[in-house]
Amino acid sequence: MSGKSRRDFLKKSAxxxxxxxxxxxxxxxxxPKNILSEDRMGVLVDxxxxxxxxxxxxxxxxxxxxxxxxxxxxxDRKILETKRRPDHTALTVVNEYPHGKNSxxxxxxxxxxxxxxxxxxxxxxxxxxxxKQENGSVIWDTDMCIGCRYCMAACPFQIPAFEYDKALNPLxxxxxxCFERTKEGKLPACVSICPVxxxxxxxxxxxxxxxxxxxxxxxxxxxxxxxxxxxxxxxSWMYLASKDFKELDFPNLGKNPAPGVSExxxxxxxxxxxxxxxxxxxxxxxxxxxxxxxxxxxxGKI
Amino acid sequence: MKKILVLVVALILTVGIEAQQSxxxxxSKLNISCKTCHTCDVPTKDEPxxxxxxxxxxxxxxxxxxxxxxxxxxxxxxxxYESVHFSHKIHAQMSVMSGGCxxxxxxxxxxxxxxxxxxxxxxxxxxxxSLPDLKGAYHRQCMDCHREWSHETGCNSCHTLKKxxxxxxxxxxxKKYTGKDHPPILEPAHISYQTNTDxxxxxxxxxxxxxxxxxxxxxxxxxQENCTKCHDVNRESNDKLKTVSTKKTxxxxxxxxxxxxxxxxxxxxxxxxKLEPFDHAKKTGxxxxxxxxxxxxxxxxxxxxxxxxxxxxxxxxxxxxxAETFKHSxxxxxxxxxxxxxxxxxxxxxxxxxxxxGCDGCHEDFNYPKQKPGKVVGK
Ligand code: SF4
Ligand code: SF4
Ligand code: SF4
Numbered sequence: 214m215s216g217k218s219r220r221d222f223l224k225k226s227a228x229x230x231x232x233x234x235x236x237x238x239x240x241x242x243x244x245p246k247n248i249l250s251e252d253r254m255g256v257l258v259d260x261x262x263x264x265x266x267x268x269x270x271x272x273x274x275x276x277x278x279x280x281x282x283x284x285x286x287x288x289d290r291k292i293l294e295t296k297r298r299p300d301h302t303a304l305t306v307v308n309e310y311p312h313g314k315n316s317x318x319x320x321x322x323x324x325x326x327x328x329x330x331x332x333x334x335x336x337x338x339x340x341x342x343x344x345k346q347e348n349g350s351v352i353w354d355t356d357m358c359i360g361c362r363y364c365m366a367a368c369p370f371q372i373p374a375f376e377y378d379k380a381l382n383p384l385x386x387x388x389x390x391c392f393e394r395t396k397e398g399k400l401p402a403c404v405s406i407c408p409v410x411x412x413x414x415x416x417x418x419x420x421x422x423x424x425x426x427x428x429x430x431x432x433x434x435x436x437x438x439x440x441x442x443x444x445x446x447x448x449s450w451m452y453l454a455s456k457d458f459k460e461l462d463f464p465n466l467g468k469n470p471a472p473g474v475s476e477x478x479x480x481x482x483x484x485x486x487x488x489x490x491x492x493x494x495x496x497x498x499x500x501x502x503x504x505x506x507x508x509x510x511x512x513g514k515i
Numbered sequence: 516m517k518k519i520l521v522l523v524v525a526l527i528l529t530v531g532i533e534a535q536q537s538x539x540x541x542x543s544k545l546n547i548s549c550k551t552c553h554t555c556d557v558p559t560k561d562e563p564x565x566x567x568x569x570x571x572x573x574x575x576x577x578x579x580x581x582x583x584x585x586x587x588x589x590x591x592x593x594x595x596y597e598s599v600h601f602s603h604k605i606h607a608q609m610s611v612m613s614g615g616c617x618x619x620x621x622x623x624x625x626x627x628x629x630x631x632x633x634x635x636x637x638x639x640x641x642x643x644x645s646l647p648d649l650k651g652a653y654h655r656q657c658m659d660c661h662r663e664w665s666h667e668t669g670c671n672s673c674h675t676l677k678k679x680x681x682x683x684x685x686x687x688x689x690k691k692y693t694g695k696d697h698p699p700i701l702e703p704a705h706i707s708y709q710t711n712t713d714x715x716x717x718x719x720x721x722x723x724x725x726x727x728x729x730x731x732x733x734x735x736x737x738x739q740e741n742c743t744k745c746h747d748v749n750r751e752s753n754d755k756l757k758t759v760s761t762k763k764t765x766x767x768x769x770x771x772x773x774x775x776x777x778x779x780x781x782x783x784x785x786x787x788x789k790l791e792p793f794d795h796a797k798k799t800g801x802x803x804x805x806x807x808x809x810x811x812x813x814x815x816x817x818x819x820x821x822x823x824x825x826x827x828x829x830x831x832x833x834x835x836x837x838a839e840t841f842k843h844s845x846x847x848x849x850x851x852x853x854x855x856x857x858x859x860x861x862x863x864x865x866x867x868x869x870x871x872x873g874c875d876g877c878h879e880d881f882n883y884p885k886q887k888p889g890k891v892v893g894k
Contacts, residue, residue: 262647264658266668288669317743318663400640408670409658410651415644423645 715785
């Protein structure tokens with residue numbers, strides 16, 4: 214990852230601070246790496262196959278050095294009675310919903326970063342710590358991250374989490390599509406462990422074809438919608454389900470990329486998720502930055 | 516399920532043939548449309564243009580559950596866990612009411628039964644990800660039912676950790692299913708349905724009558740039965756039927772009944788009170804004797820549904836009967852020597868045996884049944 218030091222950013226942040234305060238100076242920010250490769254990889258989550266075993270939760274923690282406990286302890290299904298969100302202790306979580314078409318079985322749904330094709334977090338990150346990589350993953354550079362949490366407010370899926378409980382150096386955390394593992398030719402940890410292969414890892418274009426053929430072959434099993442094919446301009450992780458995605462707490466998003474923070478706040482609020490009030494306070498400033506950045510982009514200054 | 520090809524022979528003949536994708540030499544002569552498996556008009560060995568899997572509805576090799584392997588040891592993937600001992604026969608017996616062999620053997624050819632790994636690759640890291648890998652395929656087959664009735668997804672219900680395995684446990688796993696069958700399925704005598712119609716809220720369905728008297732096979736109604744209908748860890752007792760509400764459409768709800776009860780109107784089944792079970796005498800005016808009671812309906816009414824009506828005249832079924840061959844005692848009355856000499860029509864005018872016989876051909880003031888032409892022996 215990038216070798217930029219935090220010291221560089223202190224300088225930049227000062228400028229940004231001045232920018233926000235004075236509405237005059239330009240912000241100096243390295244253009245983020247934002248590659249949209251033809252062969253980018255993705256994951257197709259087939260929620261009709263997922264059994265809600267939460268092995269993926271365990272594997273994810275295990276692969277990221279987070280306290281994971283033993284695998285057997287994940288057999289307790291009580292935890293599925295309450296809805297959870299990914300956070301800094303669990304980069305992915307599985308939630309359970311009442312059954313859908315033609316089945317008595319509950320719907321289990323794994324949640325993690327969608328690895329957007331036009332990631333709002335990348336656009337929002339004022340220090341350019343976030344990047345969309347060639348293989349589709351949206352990652353961030355911890356050394357560059359200043360903990361401003363703009364990505365959190367920008368993300369239409371409420372994904373990036375913040376280590377609120379850490380007094381020193383709290384950092385942003387989210388699913389990194391197992392960047393380090395895939396670099397070594399391994400599968401993402403969650404994909405690798407899933408007993409039913411509810412998570413299919415492959416080239417995104419291929420996954421869309423597969424998803425289409427599954428719906429066509431089994432129209433009674435699926436609703437005719439691949440979530441993430443077009444939402445916010447497309448995402449690397451995509452979902453199939455037996456029920457309208459709205460009933461599964463997916464935000465109702467348009468097809469346009471949502472790099473603007475303001476839009477994500479308006480539309481991207483999950484039914485049970487109340488964003489911290491303090492984020493609203495930030496909103497004014499963030500909106501301005503986004504707007505200003507756009508203007509600068511148009512003027513060709515960035 | 517009736518259609519049983521000689522699979523065992525086929526299996527013996529093909530032992531040793533690798534991953535049998537081959538449907539067998541003479542498969543083109545089988546009574547299956549080529550389009551079931553091939554997309555092009557002239558498939559060749561090099562260009563078989565096969566329909567993508569899974570190809571549901573094309574298993575053409577059927578076995579009776581009892582003839583299938585009793586136990587299958589699944590060990591291709593065992594690393595952390597010991598191999599799984601899968602009680603195949605018992606599962607096959609259960610599958611009779613829930614989709615049959617195709618439920619699991621969804622991709623097959625007209626030839627021998629394929630192994631799962633003929634199509635499902637053992638590695639998760641592979642080029643063609645359109646089908647689940649072997650681990651995914653196995654778990655999908657098992658877990659949908661297992662988690663539905665056990666309400667859990669823990670690995671230990673099927674798997675034993677290698678470190679926990681003892682010789683006794685291994686032996687027990689093998690022995691557990693030897694010579695075992697699925698226990699006979701408990702049938703309810705009757706089921707009461709509360710319906711939402713205004714006229715005749717109650718439908719009393721005599722399950723007994725349909726299976727035992729009418730000889731309707733289980734699968735003609737129970738084609739896609741959910742395993743939880745019988746198996747559920749939360750179910751209190753197997754003899755006590757649960758009250759369940761359905762959200763089926765009118766058509767779905769009546770589908771099974773209507774195939775036979777085409778000519779009946781609503782009130783044949785719907786009533787405000789509990790209906791009586793089927794009674795041949797009440798329904799048709801003709802009581803079944805000790806002989807007829809043992810016959811299946813089809814013997815007289817034909818096997819085609821709805822049953823054809825039969826008139827009360829014996830000769831409508833017993834066409835071969837005549838004065839020489841007929842033993843009158845089956846009617847409960849043994850003719851005396853004099854009457855034995857007579858022809859049927861002498862008493863039974865126009866050979867109509869449904870009507871009361873008359874004595875007036877010979878006797879002036881004799882009247883049946885006051886006077887009898889023989890001895891009552893009882894039916
Ligand atoms: S491991 Fe697979 S089946 Fe289990 S909860 Fe995760 S996605 Fe679902
Ligand atoms: S889901 Fe949120 S965090 Fe993930 S790439 Fe998209 S905008 Fe960024
Ligand atoms: S891709 Fe990696 S980081 Fe993301 S949820 Fe799966 S295991 Fe966790």
